[in-house]
Amino acid sequence: MTELVCASIMEPAISITILLLFLPLLFLLTYRRSFKRIPPGSLGIPIIGQSFSILRAMRTNKGEEWFQERVRKYGPISKLNLFGTPTVFLHGPAANKFIYTCSEELLANKQPASVRRIMGERNLLELSGDDHRRVRAALVSFLKPETLKQYVGRMHEEIRLHLHNHWYGNNEIKVMPLMKMLTFDVICSLLFGIERGPKRDTLVKLFEDAIEGMVSLPINLPFTTFNRSLKAREKIKSIIIELIHDKRKKLEKIGICSNEDLIMSLIRMKDQSSDSSVLSDEDIVDNIFLVMLAGYETTSILLTFVIKLLAEDQTVYNHVLKEQEEISKGKALGELLTWDDLAKMKYTWKVATESLRMNPPVFFSFRTVLQDIEYGEYIIPKGWQVIWAPCMTHMDENIYPEPSKFDPLRLESQATKPPPYSFMAFGGGPRMCPGNEFARIETLTMIHNLINAYTWKLSLKDNFFGRNPVPVFIQGLPMQIELKKSSYEM
Numbered sequence: 403m404t405e406l407v408c409a410s411i412m413e414p415a416i417s418i419t420i421l422l423l424f425l426p427l428l429f430l431l432t433y434r435r436s437f438k439r440i441p442p443g444s445l446g447i448p449i450i451g452q453s454f455s456i457l458r459a460m461r462t463n464k465g466e467e468w469f470q471e472r473v474r475k476y477g478p479i480s481k482l483n484l485f486g487t488p489t490v491f492l493h494g495p496a497a498n499k500f501i502y503t504c505s506e507e508l509l510a511n512k513q514p515a516s517v518r519r520i521m522g523e524r525n526l527l528e529l530s531g532d533d534h535r536r537v538r539a540a541l542v543s544f545l546k547p548e549t550l551k552q553y554v555g556r557m558h559e560e561i562r563l564h565l566h567n568h569w570y571g572n573n574e575i576k577v578m579p580l581m582k583m584l585t586f587d588v589i590c591s592l593l594f595g596i597e598r599g600p601k602r603d604t605l606v607k608l609f610e611d612a613i614e615g616m617v618s619l620p621i622n623l624p625f626t627t628f629n630r631s632l633k634a635r636e637k638i639k640s641i642i643i644e645l646i647h648d649k650r651k652k653l654e655k656i657g658i659c660s661n662e663d664l665i666m667s668l669i670r671m672k673d674q675s676s677d678s679s680v681l682s683d684e685d686i687v688d689n690i691f692l693v694m695l696a697g698y699e700t701t702s703i704l705l706t707f708v709i710k711l712l713a714e715d716q717t718v719y720n721h722v723l724k725e726q727e728e729i730s731k732g733k734a735l736g737e738l739l740t741w742d743d744l745a746k747m748k749y750t751w752k753v754a755t756e757s758l759r760m761n762p763p764v765f766f767s768f769r770t771v772l773q774d775i776e777y778g779e780y781i782i783p784k785g786w787q788v789i790w791a792p793c794m795t796h797m798d799e800n801i802y803p804e805p806s807k808f809d810p811l812r813l814e815s816q817a818t819k820p821p822p823y824s825f826m827a828f829g830g831g832p833r834m835c836p837g838n839e840f841a842r843i844e845t846l847t848m849i850h851n852l853i854n855a856y857t858w859k860l861s862l863k864d865n866f867f868g869r870n871p872v873p874v875f876i877q878g879l880p881m882q883i884e885l886k887k888s889s890y891e892m
């Protein structure tokens with residue numbers, strides 16, 4: 403009986419004790435979020451924040467140092483304010499993995515307002531979920547290796563024409579403007595089906611104006627860069643719409659076209675169940691815009707750096723030359739390259755990959771935070787943006803020893819393989835660049851033609867480049883060239 407009384411008195415006491423013991427834990431679990439902190443750093447002056455500071459650093463090619471300084475000061479996560487939005491900078495392979503695998507409900511691929519207004523709301527970078535999958539699948543159906551295989555010969559012809567028109571007969575050329583011209587011509591011809599002539603010439607100027615405004619403050623006043631970019635966008639849009647209408651008429655008239663380009667393939671794409679178009683005209687305009695911006699600057703920068711690195715490293719140059727001469731030996735004079743030939747250019751592609759590691763054309767990228775995100779001990783608030791920079795991972799000496807050394811065989815000689823998400827030049831996950839194969843074909847075909855036909859030497863000792871936001875060689879990278887053979891036909 404006494405035991406029973408004791409037990410009945412004890413039970414509530416034990417329950418209360420247990421409750422008291424576990425209450426703090428419960429509290430901790432429930433309110434864990436409120437203990438998380440906003441990452442360290444400063445948001446600076448409202449709206450402006452660190453925008454001018456980073457733009458200045460990039461223009462003087464000190465962008466990497468600028469980010470390194472942040473990492474030294476605050477660690478791999480810090481807050482700042484860029485282009486009018488509070489931002490969190492993330493660094494390292496774990497951060498890269500987080501960004502590329504995070505649910506799109508938390509972290510959306512929304513670009514800053516300036517980029518979005520210039521590129522259009524329907525471009526792939528702005529889409530998510532099913533919408534993103536549908537438009538991406540349409541682009542990939544043209545950009546996948548199985549389709550592109552058929553275009554190697556056409557790419558080769560386009561490159562030959564470029565060498566004939568712009569290199570042949572010259573003793574000195576400027577590499578960067580020429581590589582831009584080449585990639586623009588290749589995209590116009592293979593992807594858009596736009597012939598050489600006034601339309602192409604107008605487009606190239608308009609695209610340059612449009613690109614410039616993407617990293618400017620989104621202030622739309624008559625004298626601002628942003629205003630000029632918006633005007634350029636409108637003009638480009640009407641050119642693309644006209645192109646779509648012309649192609650549609652052509653399709654109705656002649657049916658399937660053998661020499662198809664990307665625009666034609668997007669127009670033709672039908673939903674099998676409803677027989678309606680998979681992409682609207684708006685989808686096509688904004689994505690043609692994206693493909694031009696994504697493919698024109700990036701590949702021209704890759705080619706410019708590869709040519710520069712080959713001029714600076716005789717041993718690597720000799721290896722590339724040997725590989726390319728071997729391929730030429732197996733072909734008749736003037737015979738076009740094939741997909742199988744490209745597969746043999748393994749060393750040349752390693753050179754290009756090492757160049758992408760050291761000088762990734764995409765310097766940084768953004769995402770928008772849709773809901774508060776817990777990241778380690780920190781919270782990244784809803785409405786902010788996240789920024790990361792591939793060059794920071796590529797130059798991390800714990801991942802790539804002696805990161806400033808140009809070593810195309812580094813992965814073969816390195817004792818430990820870099821962890822996943824350490825090579826980020828083409829992004830990753832479901833957002834990985836769908837144009838990487840196109841860029842590979844273009845780069846290898848150009849280097850093959852160039853190294854077989856020409857020798858080259860940099861004209862200047864100091865070839866300074868800044869970023870705007872992509873690398874720009876102030877003097878265009880002038881180079882003395884000499885034709886190797888009487889015929890430039892390869």
Ligand code: HEM
Nearest residue numbers: 526696697700701704764767827828829833835837840841
């Ligand atoms: C050396 C050349 C290139 C480099 C280094 C490069 C790099 C990149 C990177 C880093 C991304 C991901 C950006 C992010 O996650 O925010 C990306 C996306 C993209 N790239 Fe490229 N790119 C190159 C060439 C091309 C070409 C030639 C095309 C088209 C023909 C292209 C089309 C695209 C598109 C459409 C996306 C968006 C993908 C998506 O969001 O699903 N790129 N590129």
